[in-house]
Amino acid sequence: MKSDKKPDVCVVGLGYIGLPTAAVIARAGCRVLGLDVSQKVVDTINRGEIHIEEVDLDGLVHGVVSRGLLSASTEVAPADVFVIAVPTPFDKDHAPDISYVLSAGRTIAPVLKQGDVIILESTSPVGTTERLRDLIAEMRPDLKIPGLTGEIPDISISYCPERVLPGRILEELTNNDRSIGGITPRCARKALAFYKRFVRGECVTTDARSAEMTKLVENAYRDVNIAFANELSIVADRMGLDVWEVIRLANRHPRVNILSPGPGVGGHCIAVDPWFIVHGAPEETPLIRTARGVNDGKMHHVIAKAEALVEAHPGAKVACLGLAFKANIDDFRESPARFVASRLARRFGERIHIVEPYAAELPIEFTDTGVRQIDIDDALEACDILIVLVDHDVFRVVPLAERANKLVYDTRGIWPDQPRAVRETETALRLVG
Ligand code: SAJ
Numbered sequence: 001m002k003s004d005k006k007p008d009v010c011v012v013g014l015g016y017i018g019l020p021t022a023a024v025i026a027r028a029g030c031r032v033l034g035l036d037v038s039q040k041v042v043d044t045i046n047r048g049e050i051h052i053e054e055v056d057l058d059g060l061v062h063g064v065v066s067r068g069l070l071s072a073s074t075e076v077a078p079a080d081v082f083v084i085a086v087p088t089p090f091d092k093d094h095a096p097d098i099s100y101v102l103s104a105g106r107t108i109a110p111v112l113k114q115g116d117v118i119i120l121e122s123t124s125p126v127g128t129t130e131r132l133r134d135l136i137a138e139m140r141p142d143l144k145i146p147g148l149t150g151e152i153p154d155i156s157i158s159y160c161p162e163r164v165l166p167g168r169i170l171e172e173l174t175n176n177d178r179s180i181g182g183i184t185p186r187c188a189r190k191a192l193a194f195y196k197r198f199v200r201g202e203c204v205t206t207d208a209r210s211a212e213m214t215k216l217v218e219n220a221y222r223d224v225n226i227a228f229a230n231e232l233s234i235v236a237d238r239m240g241l242d243v244w245e246v247i248r249l250a251n252r253h254p255r256v257n258i259l260s261p262g263p264g265v266g267g268h269c270i271a272v273d274p275w276f277i278v279h280g281a282p283e284e285t286p287l288i289r290t291a292r293g294v295n296d297g298k299m300h301h302v303i304a305k306a307e308a309l310v311e312a313h314p315g316a317k318v319a320c321l322g323l324a325f326k327a328n329i330d331d332f333r334e335s336p337a338r339f340v341a342s343r344l345a346r347r348f349g350e351r352i353h354i355v356e357p358y359a360a361e362l363p364i365e366f367t368d369t370g371v372r373q374i375d376i377d378d379a380l381e382a383c384d385i386l387i388v389l390v391d392h393d394v395f396r397v398v399p400l401a402e403r404a405n406k407l408v409y410d411t412r413g414i415w416p417d418q419p420r421a422v423r424e425t426e427t428a429l430r431l432v433g
Pocket of ligand 1: 222259264265268
């Protein structure tokens with residue numbers, strides 16, 4: 001790759017990370033080929049459209065496709081830089097599954113040439129970049145591979161995780177700092193030169209294994225801290241305290257910053273990545289493992305309390321506010337709110353109403369439950385009980401006057417002024433009933 005020429009880039013995997021990444025690289029003027037196994041995804045993108053929702057992504061993709069900078073295909077082609085952004089799920093025993101990463105490696109190996117830069121972005125257990133390197137070495141014995149040759153290698157291989165927050169992906173892709181871990185320092189320098197083309201944040205180089213662990217640690221850190229808040233919420237309720245008030249006061253301490261309790265932790269990252277650390281060091285991770293249990297347990301706690309509440313008020317109409325895994329996005333994957341609402345729907349049927357402004361229709365599990373999707377205005381008019389599961393802004397701004405006579409179970413703490421709020425103790429449930 002000559003430094004004066006913009007590299008041709010191939011992005012493998014056009015999902016929530018791959019597509020925005022491909023579009024941002026294309027915006028920087030590189031010609032980008034996006035690779036995906038789904039013909040439908042490829043066709044959508046080649047029409048200048050998108051198959052996922054993300055703020056401002058539609059306009060950006062439309063622009064770079066129509067300028068000929070981004071195209072998609074199911075067939076690999078030679079490029080100067082390969083960015084791999086494929087899923088790394090876990091199996092039923094929480095063991096990480098890196099088969100998509102290895103399969104991406106098998107796809108690109110045949111077209112690699114001298115000077116190519118390979119970057120893995122998928123969240124990965126420690127050692128995955130080296131396994132990718134070994135696979136490429138096996139498939140391409142003609143190439144000098146970094147870390148396996150004393151000479152200057154023909155290609156470079158690095159790990160550089162994304163850190164973007166769904167809902168702010170385009171902004172964070174450009175502005176966040178990046179850790180770039182090379183198989184060798186030379187590999188890291190090659191990847192650094194590439195990221196400098198489109199990242200404004202600081203890019204810090206390290207080794208591949210440290211960068212892999214850094215990504216896992218960031219999400220495990222958040223999981224452990226949310227678990228602390230969730231545990232506090234249950235303790236406070238048992239003691240008859242308002243957890244939100246306690247947290248607000250504690251956070252006035254200059255070195256305390258407690259996160260927000262909720263109905264559990266959703267999404268594809270924070271509830272998954274800690275398991276990669278636990279799997280790598282099972283004996284040494286009691287805290288990380290327990291935090292996972294606390295956060296999953298909070299969801300079941302919310303279900304039990306919501307069921308008790310609905311049962312205690314026969315005939316009352318109930319609205320569940322929100323299905324998304326967090327505020328102001330239309331992502332319903334691994335969402336505790338969705339799980340809680342579907343449990344209530346199955347148990348109480350048509351008494352339950354769902355308000356989710358980000359969903360065009362209810363997810364499949366609500367079919368045949370008798371549950372209806374309504375808007376927030378109808379819920380405020382027709383429902384007696386409101387169960388807040390997601391802190392969407394459109395719920396947050398509902399004035400007290402419009403909800404003062406409702407019985408509210410607010411799992412997100414968005415309405416601190418609610419007079420008839422349900423505490424989570426059995427006693428309080430009876431009191432409000
Ligand atoms: N949540 C709480 N209380 C809080 C904060 C979050 O209950 O105080 C819940 C949310 O409601 C949601 C879940 O946690 O269900 C996760 O939400 P999030 O906003 O904390 O994170 P994600 O999953 O959208 O994105 C995370 C981010 N990681 C960190 O903040 C350390 C993001 O920067 C990563 O790029 C992303 O994971 C990823 O792809 O790994």
